[in-house]
Amino acid sequence: xxxxxxxxxxxxxxxxxxxxxxxxxxxxxxxxxxxxxxxxxxxxxxxxxxxxxxxxxxxxxxxxxxxxxxxxxxxxxxxxxxxxxxxxxxxxxxxxxxxxxxxxxxxxxxxxxxxxxxxxxxxxxxxxxxxxxxxxxxxxxxxxxxxxxxxxxxxxxxxxxxxxxxxxxxxxxxxxxxxxxxxxxxxxxxxxxxxxxxxxxxxxxxxxxxxxxxxxxxxxxxxxxxxxxxxxxxxxxxxxxxxxxxxxxxxxxxxxxxxxxxxxxxxxxxxxxxxxxxxxxxxxxxxxxxxxxxxxxxxxxxxxxxxxxxxxxxxxxxxxxxxx
Numbered sequence: 001x002x003x004x005x006x007x008x009x010x011x012x013x014x015x016x017x018x019x020x021x022x023x024x025x026x027x028x029x030x031x032x033x034x035x036x037x038x039x040x041x042x043x044x045x046x047x048x049x050x051x052x053x054x055x056x057x058x059x060x061x062x063x064x065x066x067x068x069x070x071x072x073x074x075x076x077x078x079x080x081x082x083x084x085x086x087x088x089x090x091x092x093x094x095x096x097x098x099x100x101x102x103x104x105x106x107x108x109x110x111x112x113x114x115x116x117x118x119x120x121x122x123x124x125x126x127x128x129x130x131x132x133x134x135x136x137x138x139x140x141x142x143x144x145x146x147x148x149x150x151x152x153x154x155x156x157x158x159x160x161x162x163x164x165x166x167x168x169x170x171x172x173x174x175x176x177x178x179x180x181x182x183x184x185x186x187x188x189x190x191x192x193x194x195x196x197x198x199x200x201x202x203x204x205x206x207x208x209x210x211x212x213x214x215x216x217x218x219x220x221x222x223x224x225x226x227x228x229x230x231x232x233x234x235x236x237x238x239x240x241x242x243x244x245x246x247x248x249x250x251x252x253x254x255x256x257x258x259x260x261x262x263x264x265x266x267x268x269x270x271x272x273x274x275x276x277x278x279x280x281x282x283x284x285x286x287x288x289x290x291x292x293x294x295x296x297x298x299x300x301x302x303x304x305x306x307x308x309x310x311x312x313x314x315x316x317x318x319x320x321x322x323x324x
Contacts, residue, residue: 011037019054020063028060040067043222047303055299062297069293073224073263074217076285080270081214084278085163087185088207092170093158095180102153104134113172126168133160163214167207187274193242194272202240206269209236213266224290225308227262235260243272247311257309264311271313283313 008029012022022028032040044066048058100106107130116122133142134152137160145152158166170181182203183191194202212228230236237243239254247268249259259265267286270279294301304310 008032008037011041015041015054015060018049018052019056019058021057021059023059023061028064031064035067039220040064043067044070046225047300047307058299062300065293066297066300069290070222070224072285073290074220076282077213077217077223077263077266080278080281081163081210081217083281084210084270084273085166087273087275087278088170088181089158089161089166091181091184092166092173093154094184095173095177096154096169098180099177100154102151102155104130104152104154104157107154107157108134112174114174116172122168123172126165126172129161129165130157133157163211167211170207171204185273185275187272190242190272190274194240198238198240199242201238202243205236205238206272209261209266209269212236213263223263224304225262227260227308229261237261237265237269243268246271247313249311259311260309262308264308264313267313268311279313287313 011032012025012029016022040063044063045054047066048054048063096107100112106112108127110123110127113123113126134157139160141156141159142152145156161169170178173181178200179195182194182200186194186203193199209228213223213226216223216226216228228236237260239251239259244250244254244259247259254260259268263286267279267282270282273279294304
């Protein structure tokens, strides 16, 4: 049975009965009406509650401040993932062109891809997308390439692919080209340690986990405690000796939940990339403003440490800085 609709005054009274404090009730009503009860209260109350009651001294402003931080985190995830996408698409493009050159006939030929173990559908979908761009999409850039060269070169094609398309392209590359993509993106030490089957699995799942967070952020979902799993319920990131030990995560700590998924795992994964910008964009907030917020709000700090398996990604000193 669905819950009965309650107006804003009724909701405020229920929140008071659960020990939430209001220093300016009219301002609280305005903010709830403006942004939504679910988005502010339902999405952000857990860190401040025990047995369905708010911890003594919890104010509406504490929850609203967390709601605002959540929006900032989503913005930074978007910025970071967009930067990462640009790096990934160029790495895939370079690996492809080095092997197959610049003609569209190569990326329209399924023989030049790895046949997926799950069946032909992923490859069919990808090549169909490539064909749509090459022959059907009505865009001035594409039309010019068709008229002048009778060819939509790969570096034009990539401009019309989304993040999911680029990840699919990477996944369907033949093994030697996937290795080239990893070598282009990862720092040399990391590449040497991850140039193995388990390392390649880690890299593939890193791409998928970043995409998960990017999609959730784009749709306004709460991300600071988001802990997605694979469709079979298993962790996104399998235990990897090199990656996890880099952040002080033993196998025992991994089995507890550390380094399996979540925003802190995303941040740690981005630290493996040779280009610092995606990591620094997200770290700017998580290791800056959000960490400062956690120090001020004890209940939130305890919640993050125990519920989201916080990883300190600043174990090693950063030498590179980025103005955001």
